[in-house]
Amino acid sequence: MSLPIAVLISGGGSNLQSIIEKMEDNILDVDIRMVLSNKADAYGLKRAEAYGIPTAALSHKDFSSREEFDTEMVRILKEAGVEAVVMAGFMRIITPVFLNAFPGKIINIHPAILPSFPGVDGQGDAAKYGVRLAGCTVHFVDEKMDHGAVIIQAAVPAYPGEDEDDLRKRILKQEHRILPQATQWLAQGRLSMEDRFVKLVEADVELAERDTMSLVNPPLEKGF
Numbered sequence: 001m002s003l004p005i006a007v008l009i010s011g012g013g014s015n016l017q018s019i020i021e022k023m024e025d026n027i028l029d030v031d032i033r034m035v036l037s038n039k040a041d042a043y044g045l046k047r048a049e050a051y052g053i054p055t056a057a058l059s060h061k062d063f064s065s066r067e068e069f070d071t072e073m074v075r076i077l078k079e080a081g082v083e084a085v086v087m088a089g090f091m092r093i094i095t096p097v098f099l100n101a102f103p104g105k106i107i108n109i110h111p112a113i114l115p116s117f118p119g120v121d122g123q124g125d126a127a128k129y130g131v132r133l134a135g136c137t138v139h140f141v142d143e144k145m146d147h148g149a150v151i152i153q154a155a156v157p158a159y160p161g162e163d164e165d166d167l168r169k170r171i172l173k174q175e176h177r178i179l180p181q182a183t184q185w186l187a188q189g190r191l192s193m194e195d196r197f198v199k200l201v202e203a204d205v206e207l208a209e210r211d212t213m214s215l216v217n218p219p220l221e222k223g224f
């Protein structure tokens, strides 16, 4: 039984693309009912349309408050039968109106190893800091930005002074693996939370080939 999900975006949608492709390859047990963006010109909307996935674009300028914006987002997603939400480059803070509509079912990808470098430019902040390890995190979304319980993280080497774009690309490659993996665990009902600790129910599945340029924990399963 596929989990009906929505994917929220604000930009290019390469993370959305990785989820769509794994769904199309029957690796991901999800049914993307809606791709919603707060930017009407987000290229990710075109990626969804190319697969016949319904899309919606909401401009915050059309709403008098964050709560009103979130109320409309919830209406659109509930109408589409959405049961879980994947935030993939969605650059808006959500309110309890949205959180309470999908309790424990909202996950987000952040391009840094939280709690380091939260905020709008995790990759750039890590690069400017001169870290030796950078990476990305998928976490449950709670009322604070980039703060929810951690599901999976990937670390990649960083070279102080390197071209920031090279680091962004290295991190993005791992984002495209850990976000679909976390989405699959959500779809399989294998994730639970005890305070800040996420528990992953083990399953008899093959692990992916070890990738020597990254350290991923929990380890990726075959197909991701």
Ligand code: GRF
Residues within 6 Å of the ligand: 009, 010, 011, 012, 013, 014, 015, 016, 044, 088, 089, 090, 109, 110, 111, 172, 175
């Ligand atoms: C990604 O690094 C994501 O983590 C960040 O924006 C970048 C582009 O994401 N929020 P996408 O290509 O729109 O998925």
